[in-house]
Amino acid sequence: MSDRRAQRHEATRQEILEAAWALARERGLTGWSLRDVAESVGMRAPSLYGYFDGKDAIYDAMFAQGYEQLLARLDELPTRGDPAEVLGRGAHAFVDFCVSDPPRHQLLFQRVIPGFEPSAESYALAREVLSRLHAILADLDLDRPGTVDLWTALLTGLASQQASNDPGGDRWTRLVDRAVDMFLASELTRA
Amino acid sequence: MSDRRAQRHEATRQEILEAAWALARERGLTGWSLRDVAESVGMRAPSLYGYFDGKDAIYDAMFAQGYEQLLARLDELPTRGDPAEVLGRGAHAFVDFCVSDPPRHQLLFQRVIPGFEPSAESYALAREVLSRLHAILADLDLDRPGTVDLWTALLTGLASQQASNDPGGDRWTRLVDRAVDMFLASELTRA
DNA sequence: GCCTTTGACCTAACGGTGTTAGGTATACGC
DNA sequence: GCGTATACCTAACACCGTTAGGTCAAAGGC
Numbered sequence: 001m002s003d004r005r006a007q008r009h010e011a012t013r014q015e016i017l018e019a020a021w022a023l024a025r026e027r028g029l030t031g032w033s034l035r036d037v038a039e040s041v042g043m044r045a046p047s048l049y050g051y052f053d054g055k056d057a058i059y060d061a062m063f064a065q066g067y068e069q070l071l072a073r074l075d076e077l078p079t080r081g082d083p084a085e086v087l088g089r090g091a092h093a094f095v096d097f098c099v100s101d102p103p104r105h106q107l108l109f110q111r112v113i114p115g116f117e118p119s120a121e122s123y124a125l126a127r128e129v130l131s132r133l134h135a136i137l138a139d140l141d142l143d144r145p146g147t148v149d150l151w152t153a154l155l156t157g158l159a160s161q162q163a164s165n166d167p168g169g170d171r172w173t174r175l176v177d178r179a180v181d182m183f184l185a186s187e188l189t190r191a
Numbered sequence: 192m193s194d195r196r197a198q199r200h201e202a203t204r205q206e207i208l209e210a211a212w213a214l215a216r217e218r219g220l221t222g223w224s225l226r227d228v229a230e231s232v233g234m235r236a237p238s239l240y241g242y243f244d245g246k247d248a249i250y251d252a253m254f255a256q257g258y259e260q261l262l263a264r265l266d267e268l269p270t271r272g273d274p275a276e277v278l279g280r281g282a283h284a285f286v287d288f289c290v291s292d293p294p295r296h297q298l299l300f301q302r303v304i305p306g307f308e309p310s311a312e313s314y315a316l317a318r319e320v321l322s323r324l325h326a327i328l329a330d331l332d333l334d335r336p337g338t339v340d341l342w343t344a345l346l347t348g349l350a351s352q353q354a355s356n357d358p359g360g361d362r363w364t365r366l367v368d369r370a371v372d373m374f375l376a377s378e379l380t381r382a
Numbered sequence: 383g384c385c386t387t388t389g390a391c392c393t394a395a396c397g398g399t400g401t402t403a404g405g406t407a408t409a410c411g412c
Numbered sequence: 413g414c415g416t417a418t419a420c421c422t423a424a425c426a427c428c429g430t431t432a433g434g435t436c437a438a439a440g441g442c
Contacts, residue, residue, distance in 0.1 A: 002411075004409095004410080005409085005410075005417090005418075009418090028305060031305055033399060033400080034399080034401085035398090035400095043419095043420070043421090044420080044421065045399095045400080045401085046401075046403095046420085046421080046422085047419075047421075049401075049402085050418080050419065050420075054400070054401070055399095055400065055401090106302075109355070110301055110303070110351070111297075111355050112301070112303050114219055114222050115222075146365070146366050146369065149352065149362060150369065150370060150373075152348075152352060153345070153348035153363055153370070154344070154345060154348055155348070156348050156351060156352060157344035157345055157346070157347050157349070157351070158344045158348070160301070160344075160347060160348070160351060161340065161343060161347060164300070164301065164302050171340060172340055172344055174337075175337050175340060175341050175344070178337065178341065179341060179344070182373055182377035183373065185376065185377060186369075186373035186376060186377065189376075193439070193440085195439090196389070196438090196439080200389090200390095203390095224427080224428060224429080225429065225430085226427085226428080226429095234390095234391070234392090235392065236428095236429080237391085237392075237393085237430075237431080237432095238391050238392075240430075241389080241391075245430070246428095246429065246430095
């Protein structure tokens with residue numbers, strides 16, 4: 001396919017994804033139809049199949065985009081230095097990332113869409129996030145078995161509770177520093 | 192309505208709910224249709240409307256049943272004594288409850304079904320669980336502001352990670368005791 | 383016993399969903 | 413300018429939750 005055509009094709013793909021994100025933020029992750037997103041970009045539903053294999057393929061592309069955005073945020077974070085500082089900054093960044101876009105949080109971290117499973121390609125991005133996390137904790141000498149899992153459970157727990165039970169508020173986000181202290185005190189005394 | 196008829200009606204309601212639970216466990220919380228559950232009980236889909244106002248009403252009854260089951264489990268737990276013992280038993284009971292029935296966990300603790308919101312009546316059961324939890328922690332002198340919220344975040348985080356990322360395994364459930372120690376150490380030093 | 387009511391269940395159908403088949407016109411490479 | 417691949421369309425399928433309206437048998441009153 002010619003470059004000109006390929007570029008236009010890719011641009012339309014992005015346009016479709018952006019319309020899907022907008023609808024998801026407006027009506028919920030699963031609260032929109034292919035006819036809705038088609039109308040947003042000035043098409044009819046079947047025409048979307050020229051750009052994606054179906055609705056699940058759109059979800060898969062959104063899944064990948066979400067993890068790319070998370071990786072970009074992690075890139076801006078310090079990975080070395082005072083453990084309390086590093087973990088605190090990371091925790092705040094992660095929880096902010098989750099609560100700032102609830103449908104994205106559902107797509108990335110909860111298994112919410114009936115038939116959907118991310119492709120191997122997209123799932124690799126999710127594993128990349130975990131791998132970076134592992135590296136950061138190892139740098140801080142926090143790489144006992146289970147430490148990463150306890151850390152992810154703590155952070156996803158805070159973010160999920162915040163998103164589910166107090167959307168827009170700070171009932172759980174304000175506990176982030178306390179959770180970091182708790183985690184760090186516990187891990188350091190057992191190091 | 193006569194007692195005889197009312198009893199039969201209620202029995203059919205329970206039969207429908209049991210069929211819905213079975214389908215949910217088999218194909219996922221949202222992986223079944225009203226026609227499916229109707230076939231399970233030997234009816235056609237529209238006949239279910241004699242027993243429930245629609246699919247969301249079935250979800251609502253399941254939501255209530257789930258929290259009743261959780262309350263029943265909490266009733267069997269000790270509420271006083273050594274804090275490590277009380278919290279440990281409670282944490283294991285809760286996480287077991289979650290991972291033993293993933294669709295129930297999704298229905299009760301994650302906002303997974305597009306239009307569904309529990310009725311006030313059903314939601315009261317959810318608040319009852321939280322109220323009992325608060326009472327237990329207060330008995331142990333763990334009723335600083337935020338302590339209950341941190342505790343629920345920790346437990347739901349462990350349960351969700353287990354259910355989402357290692358179903359059937361024990362990668363997160365085996366961290367429960369460690370999480371209890373971490374939580375308790377942190378709370379006691381600040382009491 | 384019969385008659386009326388009412389509950390339990392049915393079929394038919396509506397508007398909506400994701401998806402497929404098949405057709406048309408336009409923009410591109412040559 | 414011509415042939416072709418691409419971008420888009422309409423029509424339609426099977427399925428979904430849900431509503432309307434009908435049938436039949438069981439229950440209750442006399």
